[in-house]
Amino acid sequence: MDFPIADLSMPGCGLLSKNQSILAVTSSTFKSARVERIPLAISSPRMTGEIPSTTGASWPATPLLAGFVLIFFAGHASSQTPQNVPPPSDLKRLSLDELQAIEVTSVSKRPEKLSAAASSIQVITGDDIRRAGATSLPEALRLASNLQVAQVGSQGWAITARGFNNTSANKLLVLVDGRAVYTPLHAGVFWDVQDTLLEDIDRIEVISGPGATLWGGNAVNGVINISTKSAKDSQGVLITGSGGSELRGAGGMRYGGKVGANVQFRAYTKYFGRDSSALPIGQQATDDWNMGQGGFRLDWDASQVDHVTVQSDVYDGRIAQPGTNHIAVSGDNVLGRWLHTLSKDSNLSLQLYYDKTHRNIPATFVEDLQTYDADFEHRFRMAAGHNVVWGLGYRVSNDDEGNSAVLSFLPARLSRRWLSGFVEDEVPLGTDRLRLTLGTKIEHNDYTGVEVQPSGRVAWTLTQRQMLWGAISRAVRTPSRIDRDFFVPLTPGSASFFLAGGPNFVSEDVRAYELGYRSEPHDRLSLTLATFYNDYGHIRSLEQLAPPAPFPLVFLNGQTGDSYGAELTAECKVTDWWRLRSGYTALRLHIRPEPGSTDTSFGSTEAHDPSHYGTLRQSLDLPAHLQFDLGFRYVGQIVNQTVPAYRELDGRLAWRATPTVEFSIVGQNLLHAHHAEFGVLATRKEAERGVDGKLVWRF
Amino acid sequence: MALLRIVAQMRVRRSVQASVGTWCVVCGLLIVGGLDASAQTATSREYQVKAVFLFNFAHFVEWPAGAFASADSPIVIGVLGESPFGAYLDETVQGENVSNRPLQIQRYRRVDEIKTCHVLFISRSEAHRLEQILAALRDRSILIVGDGDDFVQRGGMIRLATAQNKIRMIVSVEAAKAASLTISSKLLRSADVVTASKK
Numbered sequence: 057m058d059f060p061i062a063d064l065s066m067p068g069c070g071l072l073s074k075n076q077s078i079l080a081v082t083s084s085t086f087k088s089a090r091v092e093r094i095p096l097a098i099s100s101p102r103m104t105g106e107i108p109s110t111t112g113a114s115w116p117a118t119p120l121l122a123g124f125v126l127i128f129f130a131g132h133a134s135s136q137t138p139q140n141v142p143p144p145s146d147l148k149r150l151s152l153d154e155l156q157a158i159e160v161t162s163v164s165k166r167p168e169k170l171s172a173a174a175s176s177i178q179v180i181t182g183d184d185i186r187r188a189g190a191t192s193l194p195e196a197l198r199l200a201s202n203l204q205v206a207q208v209g210s211q212g213w214a215i216t217a218r219g220f221n222n223t224s225a226n227k228l229l230v231l232v233d234g235r236a237v238y239t240p241l242h243a244g245v246f247w248d249v250q251d252t253l254l255e256d257i258d259r260i261e262v263i264s265g266p267g268a269t270l271w272g273g274n275a276v277n278g279v280i281n282i283s284t285k286s287a288k289d290s291q292g293v294l295i296t297g298s299g300g301s302e303l304r305g306a307g308g309m310r311y312g313g314k315v316g317a318n319v320q321f322r323a324y325t326k327y328f329g330r331d332s333s334a335l336p337i338g339q340q341a342t343d344d345w346n347m348g349q350g351g352f353r354l355d356w357d358a359s360q361v362d363h364v365t366v367q368s369d370v371y372d373g374r375i376a377q378p379g380t381n382h383i384a385v386s387g388d389n390v391l392g393r394w395l396h397t398l399s400k401d402s403n404l405s406l407q408l409y410y411d412k413t414h415r416n417i418p419a420t421f422v423e424d425l426q427t428y429d430a431d432f433e434h435r436f437r438m439a440a441g442h443n444v445v446w447g448l449g450y451r452v453s454n455d456d457e458g459n460s461a462v463l464s465f466l467p468a469r470l471s472r473r474w475l476s477g478f479v480e481d482e483v484p485l486g487t488d489r490l491r492l493t494l495g496t497k498i499e500h501n502d503y504t505g506v507e508v509q510p511s512g513r514v515a516w517t518l519t520q521r522q523m524l525w526g527a528i529s530r531a532v533r534t535p536s537r538i539d540r541d542f543f544v545p546l547t548p549g550s551a552s553f554f555l556a557g558g559p560n561f562v563s564e565d566v567r568a569y570e571l572g573y574r575s576e577p578h579d580r581l582s583l584t585l586a587t588f589y590n591d592y593g594h595i596r597s598l599e600q601l602a603p604p605a606p607f608p609l610v611f612l613n614g615q616t617g618d619s620y621g622a623e624l625t626a627e628c629k630v631t632d633w634w635r636l637r638s639g640y641t642a643l644r645l646h647i648r649p650e651p652g653s654t655d656t657s658f659g660s661t662e663a664h665d666p667s668h669y670g671t672l673r674q675s676l677d678l679p680a681h682l683q684f685d686l687g688f689r690y691v692g693q694i695v696n697q698t699v700p701a702y703r704e705l706d707g708r709l710a711w712r713a714t715p716t717v718e719f720s721i722v723g724q725n726l727l728h729a730h731h732a733e734f735g736v737l738a739t740r741k742e743a744e745r746g747v748d749g750k751l752v753w754r755f
Numbered sequence: 756m757a758l759l760r761i762v763a764q765m766r767v768r769r770s771v772q773a774s775v776g777t778w779c780v781v782c783g784l785l786i787v788g789g790l791d792a793s794a795q796t797a798t799s800r801e802y803q804v805k806a807v808f809l810f811n812f813a814h815f816v817e818w819p820a821g822a823f824a825s826a827d828s829p830i831v832i833g834v835l836g837e838s839p840f841g842a843y844l845d846e847t848v849q850g851e852n853v854s855n856r857p858l859q860i861q862r863y864r865r866v867d868e869i870k871t872c873h874v875l876f877i878s879r880s881e882a883h884r885l886e887q888i889l890a891a892l893r894d895r896s897i898l899i900v901g902d903g904d905d906f907v908q909r910g911g912m913i914r915l916a917t918a919q920n921k922i923r924m925i926v927s928v929e930a931a932k933a934a935s936l937t938i939s940s941k942l943l944r945s946a947d948v949v950t951a952s953k954k
Contacts, residue, residue, distance in 0.1 A: 147804060158921065
């Protein structure tokens, strides 16, 4: 077969979307569900060795180089090393069902595995999450080296891509099985309540760079798309139990079964209790917490051309606060999706969901949010190689704020609506090796009216093993409630304010230029490099209403900025039983006041970013059914919060005692008793070393 | 509370010098160095498991009496085209017996080399001429296994599909029946059964 041509033209491969990831090469019928893995460059590597943090004046070239060269030579060495192949006798003892449950990494030599996606994408598989010993979604996201992930206390996280990190980082679109989970309150994500049974996660796709055209609102700097397994792939009973020093106790249970020939389902429940994080002086920060969650997913092959998915989750948690009552969080959601195949070259999907969240922070605020969302999508292939996808979306969110004496949202109750449409066309430019994707999203929101977010992408397949891509896009972050409706009184209960949302706040926008390269120089080695330059306008600023008086302040769009950087990943399968992965990201972000602005923070209220960070991860399969994993990370200092650079190490040793029972011991943050990842010293909470054991039993 | 923190800490961010050259050096070295490396021949985990599936099929399929020369003649597992199994398939069946019949591995380059064969794995290298191969083997009692896309739709009997990192059996009972083969219900219970209407 000639290079990617066939697969590039396949719906769902060249074009990314909510329901069809690049990993899902959807065939003519969903029934046959040809979901083949395309492993190459789109995995989730981590990186790297000792990096001097003292000067910050130049990038640490030498250790990095040494790291990569080491990996590279390890790859070479493997050609001469005999392979450690498990004897057939081990596999022959297994039943057909057990054989089908074995995870294999497809190292198909077919050329089309070189991903055709013209964007910086990394994929975290369920197996990666298991082997990393991650106990929560944010921990799993550390595996994507194009994300900045910082722990801010026991339950809080600051996560972004390509800068602007904050505990309410607002330039990321996060989807869980097609459901957007960033809050319209401040456009950030409450990471503490984003959870599921980690064993049932199929994959997490992390795209750095704008994805607004196809994926939807808020995808200014990146998209995180979390997909759980279909019910078909999570049959049987799974029981997990773990406990240790930080994860005090956790348990989960899932049952997957069939109803008739065409309906499969699973139901799960889980619970965990987590220990407090530490204050910088070492004392406990009193933010221990616990949460319980349950849910189900049902997949129905309604006919040869129709597939229906219905799923739902419900959760409830309590988070301790020093000196006052617990924070209470709860929520539930229901989602339905219908996939319909019209022909070999055409399919459509309709998705509806309802999502309810509740958060009560005593004496601060209470939020009740209900979201209703409908999405329609149609993709088809036209003559002359055009792959077209278009869609419509409508969302309503009803927000009810229980305001307090210290902060308010005015009006307290608000219903907001979004109507959006998008179209994207992928077409070969004379040859199938050069493909152009043009598209735009047009969205109407209540605050700023119509927003247009176009993008153009070019993918150039140089050889079967090398690909270049480039893109220019525009994306916006439309105002959230905090930008417009926020109100902080000068003194508690006062009618005059210290800080308020601005009625004139408009959308923040970015024009993003990207250039990337993917290569598989060797069957066992893959490399990717993604570079970017982002030009931001209308960045949020805090303006003095009556200068020179320092207060009151209002939100306006008085800042501008730009950023540039590079994301490098390398993955090496040294032997069949030893894999190395690394990732390194460098970032420079400059924010400046516009003429006339009174905000002289140079972005220090909006962005808290290390200028570089990297990971190195090794996965080793040992005899006697043992697995040993280590993950090292280095994160540079966050200058505007005076958070020092840090190095940390996670490890996991697992023993598969029988085909159905696995014991593991996981160590997190092993190098320090506690270390800072984010936040100014006055309010900082630090992640602690943790060791816990885990048992997984499947039958 | 994150919302409140926005009003705190206004400080000038120091800009830091950068050098992009390092990247070019690292990438250049890796790419140039990596290109000359030789290909690997080890059997991947995927094909180790698939080899064991082939071995298992010998247990779960009944051949008509005429498929064997005598009561103790071997069950032949053949591979047509470029074998992805290396020596692993041979190791898998070594010393094994199924219903008192030893197991034997054969490799074929062309379909007309196939004499006695009971389980045939058609390699992806033959995907472009699958129809001709199937036509040539028509009415012979051979269990035809493959792992290419649409293998079953194109007339194969069992496809070992790699989906979401696992291997799944997709079986066409009709195709097996047409070759006078009986696939055990035990196997079918674990498999995705494709019926004629879905072709």
